[in-house]
Amino acid sequence: MSENRNADSGETTTGHVWDDDLADYTNQPPRWWMIGLAVSAIWVVVYFVMYPSIPIATSGTFTPGIGLPGSGQWTAIKEMEADQKDVDDVRGKFEKKLKDMAPAAILADKELSEYVSRSGKVLFSDNCAACHGQNGIGTTDKQGLFAPILNDDDWLFGGTVDQIYESIANGRQGMMMAHKSSLNDEEIKALAGAVSQGNPTATPLFTEKGCVGCHGADGKGMQAMGSANLADKVWRFAGTPEGIKYTIAHGVNDPGDKETRVAIMPNFTAAGKLSAVEMKKLAVYVFRFGGGKAADPAPAAQ
């Protein structure tokens, strides 16, 4: 380099001058800084050699690197799989037990039922919540409740954990004929009035017109066939006289009436979407919403 010097101090400069007298000294960077630079450069090389570093666009792969001493060649996928294994190991010991247990036995086991309450949440949200609502609060359409609330203690087909399992595994479909042709408006109105009061037997029509055949002499329904309890405070569709009139007139799942109420619980075994363990989990999960009924004879405390 040619000898450029600062006129005043005599220090060597780069020779670039701005604003008449402003120049760059040719000082070395500090020693510590140079050491840092060298170490960083070496580190880059080491890192480059050890880790996957060059993506190969044509083959969709990468140079794998020589790997880390003791732990092999690192990839993000392997790390993710290892993390996943940690989770699976924690779940594994529970899942293994669930396989051979009946829903009632799972419910009786405090630890397992706590586990199911947590892992069942995802299953419920994915498979059930569309109709039954998040946390089983039910959903409504313009004709009333679309799918039953699962939090209460009123069950069309039974509320023991085994019955709930059965409802999930095999589906449920009740049937009520449309009565608009067999009953006149006055009769429908009288029946709806009595039912909405929670006292269906108040009108003699309840017996005369054959309602007792399905809903029982006391109007409390029969779980074996899924007929609703008309004497309690929980309504499957709507509890207003108008809503009840609609149900009587058009029935439920009556293929002969286009306006009939639809109430079909799909068969999840046939759908093939859920495994037996998953359905067991859901049965316990739903039971624990708060409305589950103890089986006879009563199982161990939950």
Place this chain on the structure above:
Amino acid sequence: MNDSPLKKDLDDGSVTGLYREHAEWHVNSGEKTIHAKRMPGFFRTLKTATESLWLFFFVGAYLRWNGKQAILLDINNRQFHFFNLTILPQDVWMMSLLLLLLAMVLFAVTSVASRVFCGYFCFQTAWTDLFTWIEEKIEGPPAKRHKLDAAPWNAKKIRLKTIKHAIWLLVSVLTGISFTIWFEDAFQYWHNLLAFNLSLLEWAVLVTMVLFTYYFAGFMREQVCMWVCPYSRIQGVMCDQQTILPAYDEKRGEPRGKLRKGEALAGSKHGDCIDCFQCVQVCPTGVDIRRGQQLGCITCGLCLDACDSVMDRIGRPRGLIRYASLDEMEGHPVKKLYQHPRALVYVIILLLALGGIVYGLTHLGALTLRVAPERQPLFVRMSDGSIQNKYTFRVLNKTGKDLHVMVSAEGGIKNQIIVGAGQKQLVTHGKASTFTVFVKAPETNILKEVTPIEFYVSNTEDPTMRAEYHTVFNGPKH
């Protein structure tokens, strides 16, 4: 600086006094190693005594209590053991009060008596003191050390330096180990260490501690106080006119002058300061206290010892350098301790923090209850027309063994039923157990959308051990 152009300009009055400060600005930036002279005296003894408290750091972790380590900051299991006491993360709010308390003690002490912590208790001071003591034992007094540093490398220098650094490293390793064993079982750690069976984290902590100890106490020394430590700066600004600190009595000492042989001190035109530089020689941070209070002074009082011994020898009264406030030195009336409002405010805050900690420790409780009401749905209408609420209970059992609890409630709705109230719930020790509780009440008794309710859990074997939580019962809109 004496022959600098600026000094000349100042002297002939061609620049203003604004620059005088800069001309006298002297900074110890560590170019020269400070080899302080060790002199006996009151403050030296005091400093040795206070620094000895750090011995507990080396031995305290070996204390056992009921077969376990007495004091253990078990970070792995998120527990803090202090003899019979176990503090879980839930009680960690007391830690913030403890930090507040310590900060306020630091503030209060500093505002009354300047940097007491720096001079007598700080680990940087203590370890540096230990390291320089070792240095003196091996390489000799300061004059010899300066000579040895300047001497060319020969067998003797290599031998002395090797021994010194070996002992320094040994102390550093011991420091690193002693630090770590507060966080895990001390004996187990030694066992693992001797078998070279530590985890990566344990090795990293040990090596970091060793290197920091060795470098900070062996090489950085007073530079840490000057440029690294934030506390030294904070403490400096907490001193005021009333704060007592090691100060040079300028009125008595100036004009300073060398004492000539045979010169009578009485009637001399000089002050009491004989410019012997003993106060500078003994200073571990290389400060000249005669320049007034300054950043580098850690207020350790060693210059007081040095000056007093000189005053004794020349037959002058002690206290040319002494603990005194600026008020006293400037001839202002000296205020009483209780006339120091700032210190009083600190004391009030520290008493409040102390009260909080005492309250916390006496109300630790063996059980802690948290109740989360279900948010979706807020309530459920049951077939008999009653309204049911669902609650998730989290009970933390801080005792050493599993126990069963019963749930009860106060307030809420008339004729409410806690479903399964007679059931015992297992609560495993050392962690939180969760279970669900349902409360059912007739709708006609529900007068408000939201009704307060208090839940209790109590140990079935010892009903006095209980915990409570206030929450609400949700009902339909009216």
